[in-house]
Amino acid sequence: MEESYGNLPTSHLLGSVPAVVIEEKSTSTTYDVSEANLQTFPPNSIGGGGSSSRGGYQTVGTPPEGFEQQTPNSWTGVFSVSSYMQYFNVDTDIVINRMMSSFYPYGGDFFSKIDANPDLYGLIWISTTLVFLLAGVGNCATYLIQRHIETKASWSFDVGYVNVAALSIYGYTILVPLAYYFLLQYLGANASLIRFWCMWGYSLVIFVIASFLLVVPVEALRWIIILAAGIDSACFVAANLKSFIDRNDLTVVVASAFCLQLVLAIFIKAWFFA
DSSP, X not given: OHHHHHTOOOTTOTTOOOOOOOOOXXXXXXXXXXXXXXXXSSOSOBOGGGOBTTSSSEETTSOOTTOOOOOTTSGGXXXXXXXXXXXXXXXXXXXXXXXXXXXXXXXXXXXXXXXSOOOSHXXXXXXXXXXXXXXXXXXXXXXXXXXXXXXXXXXXXXXXXXXXXHHHHHHHHHHXXXXXXXXXHHTTOOOOHHHHHHHHHHTTHHHHHHHHHTTSSOHHHHHHHHHHHHHHHHHHHHHHXXXXXXXXXXXXXXXXXXXXXHHHHHHHHHHHOO
16 A cells, blocks of 8 residues: 555646755855944044144044043032031931030040041031020020119110121131141141031030020129130140140140130120120
8 A cells, every 4th residue: 555655646736846955055255354443523633734633533432632530539529518428427426425525625635536537517516506505595694684683674685696606606616727727737737627627616515504504693603604614625625736736846826726715715704694
């Protein structure tokens, strides 16, 4: 049966397709492509006669001439908020510890404690607190004094205390450290503006506490309180400033810082608690 099927003629069948023979090419063509060098147009600079005076066209990937990247340490960083974020990276425990250190002038070197992370948070927060305290408590003290002298005396809140307190406290804590920074730089001594601002800011903590005590309408007690607070704050500034500059020939600079801090204390008493 198998032989009978194999001998059947197939030429009369419709749709029969002859076998396709695939011929493989034994040879393959390779193309050598030279490395392309992309260029941008127009060229860097074109001199006379249409020829480039700087060696042709500019290659893709190279920055154009005159383009300069601004580094983070450039002078434009002074006007950037992000440049000052590191000086507010403190928590409550650090701020309280530094505030407590300001009460003990000779308890330790304040600059060694803030060397790794000087902050401006204390400067702004303490100064602002003292400004509003002097304005509010100062008016309250004036009222108590007037009531103690004359019970029927008229009294009104003096808003001008806010302006005077803001100008005096902010001006002192910003301009005095700035002046000592430039002075020490001129004298060739070591100076750090951020650390000076930090130290002078925390030196005002004791005046915040003294402001509450100065409400007592006893003039002699008020002078004792403010002088004690001023001497403690002045010793804190002078002792740390002396340890920071570490030069014996700048004793006058340290003494002047002591006197300025004491003058601030007397000004607070004379103006806001007279």
